[in-house]
Amino acid sequence: MVTRRFLLVGEGNFSYAAALSEVEEPGTSLVASCPQGPTALAGNPVFQENLLRLRERGAEVRFGVDCTQLADAFAMDGWKFDRIYFNFPHCGRKAGVAKNRELLARFFQSCTDVLAERGEVHVALCRGQGGTPADCPKREWHNSWQVVAMAARGGLILSNVHPFNSEAVPGYKCTGYRSQNKSFHVEGALNHVFTRSLPFKESQPMICRVRLDDHWLTFPVPEALVGKINRGFLEINSSHPVRTINEKLIAELGKMFSLRRLKCPTSLLPEKSYCNHFAWSSDSLSAPFWIIPQKEKILHSEFSAAETTCDMEELLVSFSRLHLQKHLEWKREQEGQKRIESPTKFSLRPSLLVHAQDIIQRHDFLPGSLHILSGPVFRKCLISPFMLPTFHETLFVYGFDKKTSDSCLHLFLENLKCSLHDLLTQRLPDGPELSSSLTFKLQENKKDYVIYVKPRNFGPVEIVGLVIGSVITSATSQIYKDLDFVFASVNLDLLVMLVWGISDWRILWTFDHRFLDHFASGKVEPFKTFSLYPPSYVHDVSFWLDGERGFDEVEFHTVARAVSQDMITSIQLLNRFQHPKTGQISLCYRLTYQTCDRALSHQQAIMIQNKFRTEIQQCLHVTVRYSHTNLDSRKIHVSLP
Structure with missing residues (x-):
């Protein structure tokens, strides 16, 4: 029997790990971890009870594990996990959404060091935190944790999302930051399942x-x-x-x-x-x-x-x-x-x-x-x-x-x-x-x-x-x-x-x-995408035309397609301006970046946009305008695939 290895990070009182160890199928090796040391939880009777349950089931418990530095804790063992759980991550106290986003991003980046090739990362978030269309009600994007975009920084894509069912793991009781007694409200919470995407590679001749x-x-x-x-x-x-x-x-x-x-x-x-x-x-x-x-x-x-x-x-x-x-x-x-x-x-x-x-x-x-x-x-x-x-x-x-x-x-x-x-x-x-x-x-x-x-x-x-x-x-x-x-x-x-x-x-x-x-079965069934709600990034570019050479719209799109490796999904002409004195013409275009099968981060989109600016100057002989408006026009939002 092939052993499946599960890792739980950020555990509070270990009730989820204990409950999961009792409902999982035989052949599952479970490792539960928390950021605190054992002495910090010594006086917690719920923790002591769950610790006993885990050890009776043969699970391993590790203390002092930083979820943003997983390689430090497990790389020496050469372990690769088939599933990594992080339930209701939070920086604690009154941390704003920006700090919690950064926590998620660093966690996802850390996961890639210890995640099996076809492994999954499960992240449970409270109602509305994820910032995806699956949330009900859906928060404004800037007020969410932007979980899909944060996962992209670790090369992960959202492949499934479903309600977080605490009843499926009897005995689970969520706790607050660092095992504080105040629990999270899990009504309407969602479990987000992430998988590896194909890596980005430079286009080779x-x-x-x-x-x-x-x-x-x-x-x-x-x-x-x-x-x-x-x-x-x-x-x-x-x-x-x-x-x-x-x-x-x-x-x-x-x-x-x-x-x-x-x-x-x-x-x-x-x-x-x-x-x-x-x-x-x-x-x-x-x-x-x-x-x-x-x-x-x-x-x-x-x-x-x-x-x-x-x-x-x-x-x-x-x-x-x-x-x-x-x-x-x-x-x-x-x-x-x-x-x-x-x-x-x-x-x-x-x-x-x-x-x-x-x-x-x-x-x-x-x-x-x-x-x-x-x-x-x-x-x-x-x-x-x-x-x-x-x-x-x-x-x-x-x-x-x-x-x-x-x-x-x-x-x-x-x-x-x-x-x-x-x-x-x-x-x-x-x-x-x-x-x-x-x-x-x-x-x-x-x-x-x-x-x-x-x-x-x-x-x-x-x-x-x-x-x-x-x-x-x-x-x-x-x-x-x-x-x-x-x-x-x-x-x-x-x-x-x-x-x-x-x-x-x-x-x-x-x-x-x-x-x-x-399509392996040969049946004609509606296709279900393996990358849900990929984020899109919007950038503008303005440039002066070469009056003698003219401008080829199709060639402009072809250069964009080549540079981005088909990651640009839309090009819109925003403005056409003719200088009143020189007669020179300037065009301003809005480009939307979004992938269907890979994890595209905001930083990667910026790199592609900068490369595109360089390429159109060399290939189309235009002069890019680096105005403050252009540099500040980087926007990010999530839309349906």
Whole structure:
């Protein structure tokens, strides 16, 4: 039997520890501690009784343990605790909320030294003290103990909160500071359960390598996409919901159509093949990620130690020869091998629709069959809850005889609509049916559609609607004169968010094992976040524009996304000022920082903000204004995830 080790700190009369020792399951090793020495409690009969109960149960009691210096008491033993309890912490006497916050922060920082990797920290607070939406009544943020923000300083996130049930531990009697007889009022108290979050790491340069015949091409991954390249969510052994929803959608369509699944080609495209018309996936507020790859001239082992090399040979097919032959010169060398001239400019594909014509031109294209291509796509875009810089897309290409065009097109559209509707409609166990309104909105050319969804009960705010895909019926081919075609693309990430009730797209890319653990069973159940009520921090930045260079709004958001590693959730333009004498223009933006899977402290947000100020000066050639208003505009509050 694996032993679980529990630690209780700040115990008063040890009644909670004694009661807990009698209700916990066998195999639990319990250590109870208090800040006083044994002589300070010698005259307390309640303490003496509880001490006897603890020792009879085999529990260990330690005196003089400072809850803010736990490593001093337990590091020598090499102990790691599966659970640490701190009930109703208080600095004592008439200490204000600021001192109690600092006590919590130092306690949480100390916990990380002795907490097991998947351990929990339980903190019970009186009604309203925590400062989370779970409190009833809820205090003003500045008047609370800001428990989630204090825990973030120790790298911990709030994963659960529930009423503190003193009846579950018979015999427990809370006491005041340092075992004073005056007890706390526990009515309405809450128990807050914290767990470790993933640590913050500096974004490291990442190099990707793609194979082209006998050569390798390398390119630096854009900083905004580091951590989102080559994740393999759609691979056969993946349990990611993106793959689950893709397989369900394809299986539904496979009931009516003969399917041909294609391996997704590489994510690079030549500049001249780039098409601006991608229907739903491209608009005036998005742009491609342009890159300049180089033919590799160094060995793999010669990469800098600071760079992470991402070998795409197994996951990505070589460049499409149809594209390359249009823009690269091929020459025979003496050995008869082909040599590649240095390519000029490529872009990461913004949509799989760029491959639609290539699929039609394949020698093995089969009219009447539904050809399917799935893979990740990339685009620069504004920071918004439902504008994704990278997501997974599935493309359906269907060719049919012109003589039966109307009936074939109708059959495909109806089946696609029904398949999506079935995925978006779910019945919870012993609950109501949850459904989203799905429509195909006809575009101005009266031929193409966007797939529009109006979700119900989705996220903390009401959403008017989301575009999750497009259908293009206006496509033609020079090869097949007697065929009509329809292309349909679906944003799998948005579909996953709607099906599982996930309101933050960033969680789909988390490295935290708890996300995929939720989907291990394969059941479609509403997703329950493991990070509750993450704090948000608001900072302003003002800068003068370079009149000659202009200002690119999308690039500004992209720099913010890269520097913060997607920790900026909102960017709002507060003010646009033009100097009356020089004519120079100044912009002021408000940035909101918040994470969905990591512990973000106020100090970390300030560090990121300072780095962002430096980066926009270097990348966008603006001049930051360090006014007193900017420096004092740092705000902190908690909001729903």
